[in-house]
Amino acid sequence: MMSDQTTSPGGGPTAALAWEALLDLGAGSGSRVVRLEHAIREAVRSGRVGVGAAIPPSRQLAETLGVSRWVVTEAYGQLVAEGFLEARTGSATRVSAAAAARHGTGMAGGTARAGRGGPGGSREERAADGRPARAVPPARQPPPARPRFDLAPGVPDLRHVPRDAWLRATREVLGSSSGTTSNDDLGAPAPGGHPTARAVVAGHLRRARVVAAPDDAVVLVHGATDGMGRVATALAAAGHTHVLVEDPSWPVLRDVAARAGLTPVPVPIDADGVDTTALVAASGRTGARAALLTPAHQFPTGTALTPERREAVVAWAREVDGLVVEDDYDAEFRYDRRPVAALQGLDPDRVLLLGSISKTVSPAFGIGWMVVPTRWREALARAAGPTAGPSVVEQLTFERFVASGAYDRHLRAARRRYRSRRDAVLAALARHLPAATVHGLAAGMHAVLDLGDDAPDAAQVAREAAARDVAVVDLRRYQATPDARSTTLVLGYGNLADARVDDAVRRLADAVRAAGAA
C-alpha cells in the first residue's frame, strides 16, 4: 500500500509543502516522473531527508508541485520497486535504510576537506573522514539487485551473456603471443571507429539486417542513446527544430532529442505501426523533417510497419528533404518468420540506422553503431567533435566476436531461448490471467498485456507487483501524454528465469486482484 491510502506522521499538506521546497523539478531534461524520482533521490542523498522519513501522500504532493497525481504515484512506485522507499500496509511510505546506504548519505557532506594534502602534506593515504584508508575495499559492492521476477522490458537474459566467447575474443585481441592487435592499434582511436571493426559490423548488418551501406558508412558508438545524441545535435545544427516520435515509444531517445533542442512531436501508433497519414500531417503542422521510428518492431506495441507504410515513410522523407532515424533495437528476435529487414535498405540516403548489442547481448559492453547516409557524415562528425566511440579494445573485441561467428551463434541461441520462454509466458497468462489479451508476441522479448476495461489501473497493478518482487511497467511510462486511465502493462521476459515464469505470472495475477480490491 502506498501512503495515498493512509494518513501518516509525515503526511498532510504541511509535509507536502515542506517537500516542495526540497524538490527541484526544474526545467531539466527527462519526463516529469524521472525528474521527480531524481529529485527525491537527491533529497535523500544530500541528507536533506533522512532515513525513515515519511513521504507525503501522492495526491497532496501532486497538488503542491502542480503535476498530475499519476506522475507522483509513478515516481513513488518506481522508488518502491527499487527498494529506495518502503511501502507498508497501514503506514506511510518511508525512505528505506537501504536508500541511505546506497547513496552514501553522511559521506557526501562537508567532511571531505579533512583529508587535505598539499605539496608538503602527508602522503599517507587518508579517507575523507581522516582515518587512514585501505588500499582495496574490503568487499565487492553489488549494484542494486534486479527484482527476482524481472518482467521489465528492455533487459536481455543476463544469465546467458556470452562471457566465455567475449573473453576468447579479448584474448585474440590482447594476448601478447596470439594477439592480432598491433602496437599502433593501441594508440588514439580513429574517428568513427577502427576500420576493421567498422567493416565487420557493416558486413553483419548487410547480411542480418539487409542494410545497404559501404563499410565506412558505419560509425561505432557506445549505444543507441549515444548515437541519438549525436544525430539530434547534428539535426539541430542543420536547423531542425522538431522531431516526430512514435507514441508510445522508448522515452530515453525522445529525451536525448529534447536535450539537443529538438521538440518531440508525438505520432500515434496503430496495428500497422506508426500512422503515416498522421506523421505527414504532423510534419506539415510543425515543419518537422526528421522522425525517430522503430519500423521492424515497434516499441512497445510490438507491431511491424507494413510495406505500404515503409514506402510512405521513405517517400515523406524524400519529399521534405528529411531524415528517418531507425532505432533497430531487437529485430533479430523474430519468431514467426525471418526478421523484418531494416528500413535503411529501402533508402540509404534518407534513413540513418541506430543499433547496439544492449538488447541482444548485454548493456555491459557499451557497443553500438550508426549507419550514416553520405550527406550526413560530415555533420555527424562535426556533432561528435572529439567524442570517441567505444574503446579500441572493445571495438576490436567485438570485431573478433562477430568475425568468429560467436555473435551469430549467440543470436540463434537467444532466439530459441526467448521463443520457448515466450510460449511459457503465454501459457502461464492463459492459466492465471485468462481475461487479459496479449499483443506483440511475434518478435522481441516483451509483450503488451491488456488487462481489460474493468481491470484496475495499471499503475496500481505495477505497484502491487513491485510489492511482490515482480517488475512490470504501466504502458503510460512510454506515452508522450499519459492516458488518464490505463489497464495495459508492458511485460518483458528477456531476463525472467525460465523456472520462474509460472510463479511470476501467478504473482502478477495476485497483484491484479489486490489492485482491484484496493
Added chain:
Amino acid sequence: MMSDQTTSPGGGPTAALAWEALLDLGAGSGSRVVRLEHAIREAVRSGRVGVGAAIPPSRQLAETLGVSRWVVTEAYGQLVAEGFLEARTGSATRVSAAAAARHGTGMAGGTARAGRGGPGGSREERAADGRPARAVPPARQPPPARPRFDLAPGVPDLRHVPRDAWLRATREVLGSSSGTTSNDDLGAPAPGGHPTARAVVAGHLRRARVVAAPDDAVVLVHGATDGMGRVATALAAAGHTHVLVEDPSWPVLRDVAARAGLTPVPVPIDADGVDTTALVAASGRTGARAALLTPAHQFPTGTALTPERREAVVAWAREVDGLVVEDDYDAEFRYDRRPVAALQGLDPDRVLLLGSISKTVSPAFGIGWMVVPTRWREALARAAGPTAGPSVVEQLTFERFVASGAYDRHLRAARRRYRSRRDAVLAALARHLPAATVHGLAAGMHAVLDLGDDAPDAAQVAREAAARDVAVVDLRRYQATPDARSTTLVLGYGNLADARVDDAVRRLADAVRAAGAA
C-alpha cells in the same frame, strides 16, 4: 618540400580560388588549423578532389581563405605527416593515393543504393557496389601507422601496454568459473559508474595523488575529453560564459569548452606555471569564474605550479565562488622527486579533478574519471543526462587491474622506462643539437626544445622532420593566438623506441639544418 616553394600545375591563384569553394571552414569548433585539415580531408573523401590533385601554395590559399599563412602550412604539414598529402622536392604537394584508400573515396558516393533490399528483397548479402560481399573481410585493416620516429607529445609507450595484465583482469571479471561478476552486474550501467570501480579508483587517487574525496565523489568517464565536455555543459547551464585557460595548453579541452558555449580566455604561463596575477585580472575583466589548469605538470611547458600560486588559485576560486578544473594528465611520471600532489586536495569544494589512463597506460581502454565537488554533483549528473561512462566490463576490468596492484606496477615500470629514455634524449640532443635549450624535463614524457633565436621557423622544421619520418610539434599548435614566429618545438618521447632515440634526434637535427637552408 611543400608546394610553397614551387609553382605547379595545380598551383596559382586560380587554383586557390577553386579550392576556396571546396573548403568550408565554417564557424564550427576546433582551431582554424584543425578545421582546415578537416575540410581538406572531407574534400578528398567526398570525391570533390581526386588522388594526385595538386594543392595550392599555402600563401595563396591563406590569402583566399583570409587566414594566416601559418594556419595553412600547419594544416598541410599535419596532412603530410599523416601521409594524406605527399610533398616532393621540386613538385607540388599532392593528394596521396593512401588518402583515397583510407577514406574510401569512390565507395562513399551514390552507389550505396545498389545493395538495396526491402522486405521482399534478396537476403543474400551484397556489398554497396552490388557484388556479393564476404562474411569476414579478407585482411585486417591497420589504422594509419604512427611515424617511425614518434616525437609527438601525449602518446604513451605503445610497445609496453600491459596487455597480459589487462587480459588477466578481464578473465577475473568475465570468466564463467573464476569470474567475480554477478549476472546483475551485466545489466544497465549505474550512473557515475559501478560502486566497486569508483571505490577502487578513489582509493588509488587518495594514495597516489593525495586527492581528498569520498568514494562517491568519483565519476567514471571515457577520458578527460568526455569529462571536460560534461563539466563545460554543467558550467554553461549554471550561467558561466567564460573559462580561463592556460596559454599554451592542450587545445582539445579548450575546444570542448568552446563547443559547450564557454569562451576560453587565455592566461599566460611563466616559469612558475600559470600567472595567477594575470588569471585574477582576466577573471575580473571577463567575469570568468572557472579555470582549466594543469597544476602538477603544465602542458606543454612542463612547469609545476608553485605552492604560493596553488594557494592563490584556490583563494581566487573561493573569492569568486568559482571552480578550478584540474587536468591531471600525467603527473605520476616525475623524475626528480615525488609527484606533485593534486591541487584537488587543497580544496575539494573548489577543485574538480579530471584524469584518465590515456597518457599513463594507453588511450585504447577508454577509462577516465572526475573527482567532483559535492556542490557540482547534481549539476554534472544533469549535464551527463543518459550519457553512460565506460562500459561495465571495462570499469570492472580496470577495477581488477588497480586492485591487483597491476596498475601501480605498470606506473613504476613506465616511470623507470621514461626516465632512462629522457636521459638518452638529453644526451642525443647534446650531441646533435648542442645549440638548443631543453625545458620541462623533470616530469612526464615530453620536453620543450628551444632551437634559439637564429633557428629556422619551427613549423618549417616540423615539416622537414615529417619528410624524414619524424613526428614533432611546433609550440604554436598549443597557443591560443599563435606567435608570428616560433623556434620552439614540443618533443614527446613516450612512444619513441629506445633503439631509435639517437637516430630520431639526428634526423631532427638534419631537419633543423634543412629548414635553415630552405
